[in-house]
Amino acid sequence: MKMDLTLDQWRDLANQLGRMYHESVEGKIVPPVLNDYRWVEKASKCEMTPEELLTVMSIIQMRRITTNVKYNKIVYSFTFYGYTMCIVRMRI
Numbered sequence: 001m002k003m004d005l006t007l008d009q010w011r012d013l014a015n016q017l018g019r020m021y022h023e024s025v026e027g028k029i030v031p032p033v034l035n036d037y038r039w040v041e042k043a044s045k046c047e048m049t050p051e052e053l054l055t056v057m058s059i060i061q062m063r064r065i066t067t068n069v070k071y072n073k074i075v076y077s078f079t080f081y082g083y084t085m086c087i088v089r090m091r092i
Contacts (some may be wrong), residue, residue, distance in 0.1 A: 003050050014043035017056070026088045 005013070018040045024032035042048040060084050 001049055001051075003048060003053070005046070010043060010046045013048070013053075015041060017043050020060070031063055033063050049050075 020029070020034040021037055021040050023029045024034050036057070039048070042052060062082070084086065
């Protein structure tokens with residue numbers, strides 16, 4: 001099932017995922033939350049399904065909570081397609 005999004009919504013999703021990917025691989029988000037560029041490409045091509053978006057959100061969430069955290073700082077928080085996604089920068 002494809003997501004019924006406007007072109008602006010697809011661009012927003014691709015931009016947010018791209019930003020998370022680049023900051024993850026550059027070490028700006030520790031631990032990295034998104035290190036597979038294929039998710040960004042799928043969003044850029046308007047091919048991501050709701051299940052894939054949920055998978056990406058689950059990966060990010062699991063990586064966020066499986067770390068021993070001394071403090072958290074919210075880096076990104078946005079609502080997309082009915083879901084709120086918060087990206088948290090963490091230090092160990």
